[in-house]
Amino acid sequence: MLEITNLSHVYGGGSPNAHHAIEGLNLSVAAGELLCIVGPSGCGKSTLLRSIAGLITPTGGQIKVEGDLVRQTPDNLAVVFQDYSRSLFPWMSVADNVALPLRRKNMDKKARREAAHEALESVGLAGAERKYPFQLSGGMQQRVAIARALAYRPSLMLMDEPFGSVDAQTREDLEDLVLKVRGHHRMTIVLITHDIDESVYVGDRVVVLSKAPAHVVGDLKVDLPGPRDQITTREHPDFVHLRAEVGRLVRGHAAAA
Amino acid sequence: MKATAEVATRAAIARRDSVARRKGVRTAAFRWLVLVVLILVWETVTRVLGSAFFPPPSMIVVRMYTMWFSGPPSTLFLTDPAIEHILPSLGRMAAGFAGGALAGVVLGLAVGLSARAYDYLDGVLQFLRAIPPPALITVFLVVFGFGLKAQLAFIMFSIVWPVLLNTADGARSVEPLHLQTCQVFRLTRAERLRRVILPSTLPKMFAGLRLAVSLSLIVMVFSELLPGTTDGIGFQLTFAKSQSDLTAMWAGIVLLGVLGYLLNELFLVVERRVLGWHHAAQQLTE
Amino acid sequence: MAGQADRGQDAHVTHDLRVSAQTLARARPVGTATRWSRRAAGAVAFVALIELLSRTGLVDPESLPPATEIAARGVTLVSDPAFRAHALTSMLAWAIGLGLAALIAVPLGLLLGSVPIIDAASRSVVEFLRPIPSVALIPLVALLIGTGLQLRVTLVVYAALWPILYNTMYGLRGVDPLAKESLRSYGFGPLSVLLRVSLPSSAPFIMTGFRLAAGVALILTVSTEIVAGQGEGIGVFIYLAGLAVPARMTDILAGVCWVGLFGVVVNALLVAAERRAFRWHHARLGEPG
Structure with missing residues (x-):
């Protein structure tokens, strides 16, 4: 599904204050997987995500999505950004926001509207079609952004710290929403977060990145009994163990086990 | 739990709105009252003083009525002088505004969409905007000769720069994440321009247009104050001055004030329709 | 960056x-x-x-002389004492008018912006005075006080007042109530809250208003001088040259260039001052030019 080989990226290359964001990063993601990427803040997680999305051209290495080299944004790829207030279009109603990307999909107006409605329903926002983003709470706006990505029916969905700007309660709701929608839609999800608990709770697999320049320092399979639940999963011994493991990796201690 | 919180905030908003509305009615009434009192004071003071330079407001209003608004119903009560002077003024202003605004928006988008074009033209445009338009009136008169063409060109030239520069500024400051979103969802150029860039530009574009509205009134009057004009509200002002007809001058000034006020209100109505989302979103973040 | x-x-x-x-x-x-x-x-x-x-003659050289000629004339004008006197008079009228406008508008804006009852009482007057296009007042004010420096200063003050006043009031409205309350909770009176919180936090807006006013003041200075058509001033210079067109077209455009350059420099200086003084303030607002 996604193959990253020897990726590196330098900002301001050549200048004395050049910044090596990523160096020698290798990663592969299987179809249908939900991969969480964690790392210390400022480690180049977003750079990695933007490279996959074709928003920036990395200075070295290769990224392949479904076997094709990424040069610009691949087909069937959607991104949910952290900052919903700046990624939703404030002048469009919720439904128009969700339906906008469908213009590229050869759908007529009616089909677009239906797809938008369906996507909004699946994120629990049925009936909010005619509202404007500013009339919704932060968590609801992020749901709209997720609905927009879902309606697009991507085979790969990238989420860049999608719950970084909402309160704790909403965050848990949205985590469960992601788990729920990936059950309905067959797609691969790469979710970037700096929250260790979240990565273990949501992911099938957690990849830990080092400080900049980022490379993979840990790759853990998350094998927790499903369906996951905010209370019981989080007290499960495996969860506690994994989370400690990831925590150590993030902080730069060598993995013990 | 979230649902109840939401209901609670909604109720709070509704409550706040109704309180605000009641308060709004009261302040509006208060303002009108103050205005009436002030006009009465103005009336009394001018009557007591009896200065020819400061006619009482009642006289000004009567003069406005007899001069412009006492015509037959067939002309919507406009008198011949009104048709001869007010309508041409407004027509020139409207045409000049429309032409200048259109040119400003189109050129502003063109300049703002290319970082390079903006860099090259920025300095020249700043210079052109800094020139007080009245300084160039003679040039327009020489190029176009006395009359309508010169006046229209003058008004257009005066307002095109603020509209152009504000539009360009707006087009340049499109939220980067919006553009990235467009890119991720592979929107075409035309779709980006129409659905994302143009709406993002609107708030600043309207700031420029608003400036252009009041500026077009000013330069319209200015172009009519100059020797060689034969009609218009500005011409009536200079004519009244030459006759030392103070009441007529005051009438002209009040008329222009009212026109300015109405134009501004009209503009606000349009702006509220077009930029409703923007204002609402801003109020919430404040 | x-x-x-x-x-x-x-x-x-x-x-x-x-x-x-x-x-x-x-x-x-x-x-x-x-x-x-x-x-x-x-x-x-x-x-x-x-x-x-x-x-090339694409545009009649009589109405648009070559740029090099305009520039050359611009340079020689600087050493012409008559032109210098015109320019100085205009700058004086501009500066006095702008300064007076700021002296009136800032305190007035602070007063109207912080005492709601005075604001409500004066709002209708403000709303009715502001839309009067300033140039429409030129003939009347000229009749009342003559066409000297006082005419220009009066009209410049009138026109430059509004942007400063409105921006001051707008800035005050945006002051964080929390900042005011926290100061009040330490026992500061309303006046010190005004001076310590409200004034500094609305200062960027006042500055923007001042910059807009500087441009308006320049327009009014020149307009008044052109309409008055006598005495001294860059507008008078342009007006008199206008009587002898096309012979003196180069003079007009050279004069116009100086006015435009003056406007650009003043604007750039004020923008630089704003950036320097208010780096903490993220200018989120559209700055109408």
Whole structure:
């Protein structure tokens, strides 16, 4: 599904204050997987995500999505950004926001509207079609952004710290929403977060990145009994163990086990 | 739990709105009252003083009525002088505004969409905007000769720069994440321009247009104050001055004030329709 | 900005991607030097265009003399004592009028912005005075007080008042109530709250208003002088030259260039001062030019 080989990226290359964001990063993601990427803040997680999305051209290495080299944004790829207030279009109603990307999909107006409605329903926002983003709470706006990505029916969905700007309660709701929608839609999800608990709770697999320049320092399979639940999963011994493991990796201690 | 919180905030908003509305009615009434009192004071003071330079407001209003608004119903009560002077003024202003605004928006988008074009033209445009338009009136008169063409060109030239520069500024400051979103969802150029860039530009574009509205009134009057004009509200002002007809001058000034006020209100109505989302979103973040 | 964003922190990434709206290609970050050289190149091209239009006769050289001639005349005008006197008189009227307007409008704005009852009482007057186009007052005020310096100063004050007043009041409305309350909770009186919190936090808006007023004041100075058509002043110079067109077209345009340059320099200085003084204030507002 996604193959990253020897990726590196330098900002301001050549200048004395050049910044090596990523160096020698290798990663592969299987179809249908939900991969969480964690790392210390400022480690180049977003750079990695933007490279996959074709928003920036990395200075070295290769990224392949479904076997094709990424040069610009691949087909069937959607991104949910952290900052919903700046990624939703404030002048469009919720439904128009969700339906906008469908213009590229050869759908007529009616089909677009239906797809938008369906996507909004699946994120629990049925009936909010005619509202404007500013009339919704932060968590609801992020749901709209997720609905927009879902309606697009991507085979790969990238989420860049999608719950970084909402309160704790909403965050848990949205985590469960992601788990729920990936059950309905067959797609691969790469979710970037700096929250260790979240990565273990949501992911099938957690990849830990080092400080900049980022490379993979840990790759853990998350094998927790499903369906996951905010209370019981989080007290499960495996969860506690994994989370400690990831925590150590993030902080730069060598993995013990 | 979230649902109840939401209901609670909604109720709070509704409550706040109704309180605000009641308060709004009261302040509006208060303002009108103050205005009436002030006009009465103005009336009394001018009557007591009896200065020819400061006619009482009642006289000004009567003069406005007899001069412009006492015509037959067939002309919507406009008198011949009104048709001869007010309508041409407004027509020139409207045409000049429309032409200048259109040119400003189109050129502003063109300049703002290319970082390079903006860099090259920025300095020249700043210079052109800094020139007080009245300084160039003679040039327009020489190029176009006395009359309508010169006046229209003058008004257009005066307002095109603020509209152009504000539009360009707006087009340049499109939220980067919006553009990235467009890119991720592979929107075409035309779709980006129409659905994302143009709406993002609107708030600043309207700031420029608003400036252009009041500026077009000013330069319209200015172009009519100059020797060689034969009609218009500005011409009536200079004519009244030459006759030392103070009441007529005051009438002209009040008329222009009212026109300015109405134009501004009209503009606000349009702006509220077009930029409703923007204002609402801003109020919430404040 | 480039160096700052290049650190590549996650939070900065969005700023680092300079996407130009049209192509959505990452525009290469352009340095200040490049930008200035482009600006200069644009100016040179503009001058060359005028030169060309005039020399080739595409535009009647009588109404648009070649740029080099205008520039040459502009230089000789500086050493002409009569022109210098015109220019100085105008600058004086502009500066006095603008200064007076600020002296009146800032305290007035603070008063109206912080005492609701006075605001409500005066609002209707303000709303009815402001839309009167300032140039419409020229004939009346000229009749009342004559056409000397006092006429220009009066009209400049009238026109420059509004942007400063409105921006001051607007700035006051945006003051964080929390900041005011916290000061009040330490036992500060309303006046010290006004001076310590409200005034500084609305200062960027006042400054913007002042910059807009400076431009308006320049327009009014020149307009009044042209309509008055006598005495001294750059507008008078332009008006008198206008009586002898096309012979003195070069004079007019040279004068206009000086006025425009003056406007650009004043504006640039004020923008620079704003940036310097209010780096803490993120100018989120559209700045109507």
